[in-house]
Amino acid sequence: MASSASMQPRGVYAAVLTPFTKELEPDPALFVAQCRWLLENGCDGLAPLGTTGEANSLSVDHRITLIEAAASSGLPMTKFIPGAGSCALADAVKVTRAAVKAGSGGALLLPPFYYKNPSEDGLFAFFSEVIQRVGDSRLKLYLYHFPQLSTVPITVPLIGRLMAAYPGTVAGLKDSSGDWSNTARLLKEFPGFGVFSGSEEFLLANLRAGGVGCISASTNVTAPLARPVYLAWQDKTAEELQKSLTEVRLILQSYPMQAALKQVCSIIQANPQWLNLLPPNRPLAAAQASELMARLTALSQMQAILGKAATKAA
Amino acid sequence: MASSASMQPRGVYAAVLTPFTKELEPDPALFVAQCRWLLENGCDGLAPLGTTGEANSLSVDHRITLIEAAASSGLPMTKFIPGAGSCALADAVKVTRAAVKAGSGGALLLPPFYYKNPSEDGLFAFFSEVIQRVGDSRLKLYLYHFPQLSTVPITVPLIGRLMAAYPGTVAGLKDSSGDWSNTARLLKEFPGFGVFSGSEEFLLANLRAGGVGCISASTNVTAPLARPVYLAWQDKTAEELQKSLTEVRLILQSYPMQAALKQVCSIIQANPQWLNLLPPNRPLAAAQASELMARLTALSQMQAILGKAATKAA
Numbered sequence: 001m002a003s004s005a006s007m008q009p010r011g012v013y014a015a016v017l018t019p020f021t022k023e024l025e026p027d028p029a030l031f032v033a034q035c036r037w038l039l040e041n042g043c044d045g046l047a048p049l050g051t052t053g054e055a056n057s058l059s060v061d062h063r064i065t066l067i068e069a070a071a072s073s074g075l076p077m078t079k080f081i082p083g084a085g086s087c088a089l090a091d092a093v094k095v096t097r098a099a100v101k102a103g104s105g106g107a108l109l110l111p112p113f114y115y116k117n118p119s120e121d122g123l124f125a126f127f128s129e130v131i132q133r134v135g136d137s138r139l140k141l142y143l144y145h146f147p148q149l150s151t152v153p154i155t156v157p158l159i160g161r162l163m164a165a166y167p168g169t170v171a172g173l174k175d176s177s178g179d180w181s182n183t184a185r186l187l188k189e190f191p192g193f194g195v196f197s198g199s200e201e202f203l204l205a206n207l208r209a210g211g212v213g214c215i216s217a218s219t220n221v222t223a224p225l226a227r228p229v230y231l232a233w234q235d236k237t238a239e240e241l242q243k244s245l246t247e248v249r250l251i252l253q254s255y256p257m258q259a260a261l262k263q264v265c266s267i268i269q270a271n272p273q274w275l276n277l278l279p280p281n282r283p284l285a286a287a288q289a290s291e292l293m294a295r296l297t298a299l300s301q302m303q304a305i306l307g308k309a310a311t312k313a314a
Numbered sequence: 315m316a317s318s319a320s321m322q323p324r325g326v327y328a329a330v331l332t333p334f335t336k337e338l339e340p341d342p343a344l345f346v347a348q349c350r351w352l353l354e355n356g357c358d359g360l361a362p363l364g365t366t367g368e369a370n371s372l373s374v375d376h377r378i379t380l381i382e383a384a385a386s387s388g389l390p391m392t393k394f395i396p397g398a399g400s401c402a403l404a405d406a407v408k409v410t411r412a413a414v415k416a417g418s419g420g421a422l423l424l425p426p427f428y429y430k431n432p433s434e435d436g437l438f439a440f441f442s443e444v445i446q447r448v449g450d451s452r453l454k455l456y457l458y459h460f461p462q463l464s465t466v467p468i469t470v471p472l473i474g475r476l477m478a479a480y481p482g483t484v485a486g487l488k489d490s491s492g493d494w495s496n497t498a499r500l501l502k503e504f505p506g507f508g509v510f511s512g513s514e515e516f517l518l519a520n521l522r523a524g525g526v527g528c529i530s531a532s533t534n535v536t537a538p539l540a541r542p543v544y545l546a547w548q549d550k551t552a553e554e555l556q557k558s559l560t561e562v563r564l565i566l567q568s569y570p571m572q573a574a575l576k577q578v579c580s581i582i583q584a585n586p587q588w589l590n591l592l593p594p595n596r597p598l599a600a601a602q603a604s605e606l607m608a609r610l611t612a613l614s615q616m617q618a619i620l621g622k623a624a625t626k627a628a
Contacts, residue, residue, distance in 0.1 A: 024403065024443070056428040059374070059404040087401075089338065089592055090373040112594050113428065114370040116463055122594030129338070129593060149430055151465060152594075278403055279443060280426050280436030280466075 008171070008194055009081060009105050009140075010212045011044025012203070012226040014219040015052035017261055018066065020276040026062050028069035030273065034220075034265075035075055042223030044213065044230070047108055047174070049083035049095075051149060052217035052258060056110075057278035060091045064098040077103035081142055081215070085110030089126065093133045096141075106140040106194075108174055108215070113150040120158050124165075131166050139169055146176035146198065153177075156189055163190065174198050174215045180205060187211055200226045201249050204242040207233040218252045221264050224305055244301045251295050259284045260292055267293060268306065322485070322508050323395060323419050323454075325358025326517070326540040327529040329366035331575055332380065334590040340376050342383035344587065348534075348579075349389055356537030358527065358544070361422055361488070363397035363409075365463060366531035366572060370424075371592035374405050378412040391417035395456055395529070399424030403440060407447045410455075420454040420508075422488060422529070427464040434472050438479075445480050453483055460490035460512065467491075470503055477504065488512050488529045494519060501525055514540045515563050518556040521547040532566045535578050538619055558615045565609050573598045574606055581607060582620065 016038065019030040035046055048070070049055035049063050063082075071077050084095040084107040092109060099107040112118070112126050131141065143162070145154040154173060162170045172194025175183045180202055186195050187210045196215040197206040200222060203214045207230070219226050225245045232238040252260050258281050266274035275283045284292065296302045330352065333344040349360055362384070363369035363377050377396075385391050398409040398421040406423060413421040426432070426440055445455065457476070459468040468487060476484045486508025489497045494516055500509050501524045510529040511520040514536060517528045521544070533540050539559045546552040566574050572595050580588035589597045598606065610616045 051428075056401040057403060057426065059402050059408075062402075062404065087370040088373050088376075089371060090376065094373075112371065114365075114463060115594055118594030119596055122596045125593035125596065149428060279439035280429055280432030282433055282436045282439065 008212060009045055009079070012042060012200070012213055012219055012223060012230050013045045013047045013081065013196065013215040014038045014043045014223055015050040015215055015217045016046050016048035017220050017258070017265060017274070018048070018053040018055070018058070019273060020278065021273070022276065024276060024278055026058065026066055027273070028066060030271075031066055032069055032073045032075065035070055036073075038220065038223055039075070039079065042225070042227035043219060045079035045081065045105065047081045047083065047215045050108060050144070050215070051083075051146065051176070052220070052261065053083060054258060054278050054281060055083045056086075057281070060086070060094050063095050067095075067098050067102050067104070071102035078105040080104045081106035081108050083108045083110070083144070085112075085144060087112045087114045089129055092126075092130050096130055096134050096139065097136070100134060100136045100139050106142045106171060108142045108144050110144045110146070110150050111152040111154060113152050116151055118152060120155065120161070123152070123158055124161050127162055127170075128165065131169055137169075140171040141166070141169055142171060142194065142196070143173040144176070145173055145182070148177070156185065159186070159190060159193075163193070172196065172212065183211065184209055199249060199253070200229075201246045203229050203245070204233055204238050216249075217257050217261060218249050220261050221252065221268070221305065222248050225301055248296070248299060248302060251292070251299075255284060255288060255292055256281070263289045263292060264296065322526060323359055323393070324508075325527045326356060326514070326533055326537060326544050327359045327361050327395065327510065327527060328352045328357050328533040328537055329364045329529055329531045330360050330362035331534050331572070331579060331588070332362070332367040332369070332372070333587060334592065335587070336590065338590060338592055340372065340380055341587070342380060344585075345380055346383055346387045346389065349384055350387075352534065352537055353389070353393065356539075356541035357533060359393035359395065359419065361395045361397065361529045364422060364458070364529075365397075365460065365490070366534070366575065367397060368572060368592050368595060369397045370400075371595070374400070374408050377409050381409075381412050381416050381418070385416035392419045394418045395420035395422050397422045397424070397458070399426075399458060401426045401428045403443055406440075406444050410444055410448050410453065411450070414448060414450045414453050420456045420485060422456045422458050424458045424460070424464050425466040425468060427466050430465055432466060434469065434475075437466070437468075437472055438475050441476055441484075442479065445483055451483075454485035455480070455483055456485060456508065456510070457487040458490070459487055459496075462491070470499065473500070473504060473507075477507070486510065486526065497525065498523055513563060513567070514543075515560045517543050517559070518547055518552050530563075531571050531575060532563050534575050535566065535582070535619065536562050539615055562610070562613060562616060565606070565613075569598060569602065569606055570595070577603050577606060578610065
């Protein structure tokens with residue numbers, strides 16, 4: 001138990017953006033570069049191929065290509081929790097298997113999200129089938145609770161059944177509901193369960209309540225500000241750091257998230273390729289993009305991030 | 315225009331159920347048999363691999379295998395409008411291409427349904443990319459409006475833009491909203507557009523208002539009752555026939571649809587394999603199944619259908 005707990009993924013994770021070519025194909029080289037940059041600039045780990053990574057807009061082959069690109073580039077795969085969910089059982093199995101094979105620290109699974117109001121039995125059956133078909137004791141499954149997009153919540157009874165049936169495999173959850181009371185309840189119900197907040201807004205609160213950290217879209221940009229919160233979470237200073245971090249997050253989340261983050265990355269890295277998104281996602285309109293950059297530039301805590309970018313761009 | 319109109323898919327279509335083996339793999343032979351039975355028992359055409367066909371629970375390879383099984387079995391593919399949608403652009407392109415290659419009369423496309431409140435531009439871009447990448451003048455695209463499940467409506471402005479950009483390709487729509495006023499509006503806005511009702515409850519109303527027929531889940535069972543409504547739609551007698559048809563439909567739709575239809579098929583065909591569903595869908599509980607069968611058996615118009623079954627089963 002102690003050794004398993006010490007191995008438990010913890011800290012600041014980014015839901016890595018997926019870069020696309022003009023032809024809207026994923027760009028594995030730029031993806032790997034983004035992963036490396038994040039690990040060198042504040043991230044303890046990475047959760048690519050989630051909502052932020054536009055994974056549901058990608059084919060299974062695309063997803064596996066990106067997982068394998070990360071693995072073969074020598075990145076530390078134990079720090080990876082790739083998204084592996086799909087409405088299609090066979091696809092969820094295939095991507096989860098690829099994640100495990102690549103040595104990933106975990107796999108993040110959405111519930112099947114097409115049919116509405118599925119029964120708890122139906123969801124239990126889905127996750128059970130994935131676990132049994134993957135059939136690999138190395139699998140650490142993270143459930144992905146994001147009812148605003150998946151429309152299918154991961155409930156306390158479902159988690160309880162899965163943990164009882166697959167102890168050691170059902171390892172944690174990403175709570176992207178934005179509802180802190182839900183996260184707090186999960187932490188109370190399931191002590192030791194690896195609960196990540198879906199936003200760095202709740203990073204400090206989550207750590208202090210027994211959670212393991214955050215897996216966030218916006219840490220693609222804010223990782224250097226999130227890191228000090230994580231390092232100082234037991235100190236009083238953490239509160240000021242969290243406040244500064246939250247300020248940036250709240251600005252970013254007031255725009256369509258994938259588009260806003262790609263906009264900022266395109267500036268930080270001086271690479272317009274980051275503006276490519278798979279439909280139905282679209283880049284920000286020019287006026288929105290200018291407004292966003294103006295709001296971020298006005299924040300003192302963003303100077304280092306944008307300044308580093310400016311230097312890189314120069 | 316006249317010849318194109320005469321070639322336009324019309325009449326009673328079934329959203330064909332997908333049969334699964336115990337291992338939850340699609341069963342192409344039983345699928346082809348179901349297609350054949352439906353065409354011989356009241357269906358003018360077939361729309362497999364939709365919501366009823368659990369297509370979003372299937373991999374792309376599964377879907378293409380079933381399309382190719384139908385084509386290679388000698389079934390008349392011009393009568394087929396397979397579901398080809400996906401959240402993933404590359405997957406939608408792949409399945410649509412396979413449908414066209416197989417000689418299908420059309421392809422039925424859901425909008426990408428993971429991201430919520432996508433912009434009209436984003437949806438236009440998605441369907442445009444599919445059409446351009448498939449790049450085949452034989453493609454007849456049917457838009458699939460089912461906001462209760464997809465959460466993404468197909469709006470009048472979007473249809474207008476797509477029809478203007480791709481005349482002759484954007485051929486029609488399946489309206490599964492259950493909202494007759496929406497269907498009526500589409501028929502007024504777009505005369506000649508191939509609008510199918512998503513339920514045989516509106517078959518007569520749709521035909522009389524200028525629509526082309528229905529693509530329905532429950533016609534897997536009710537096709538023999540829907541056929542006479544279609545044949546008599548210009549006669550007064552059609553109203554009584556529609557009433558009798560609607561009575562059955564309303565019973566069926568008061569249960570989880572895929573499970574209810576598979577229950578009835580398992581009885582009609584005396585084949586328990588039909589009870590297999592992909593999670594998160596689950597079979598009806600025993601009590602629900604008995605209740606459903608009792609309600610159907612009590613209807614005089616179901617005697618021939620269930621009787622034929624009983625004979626077949628005997």
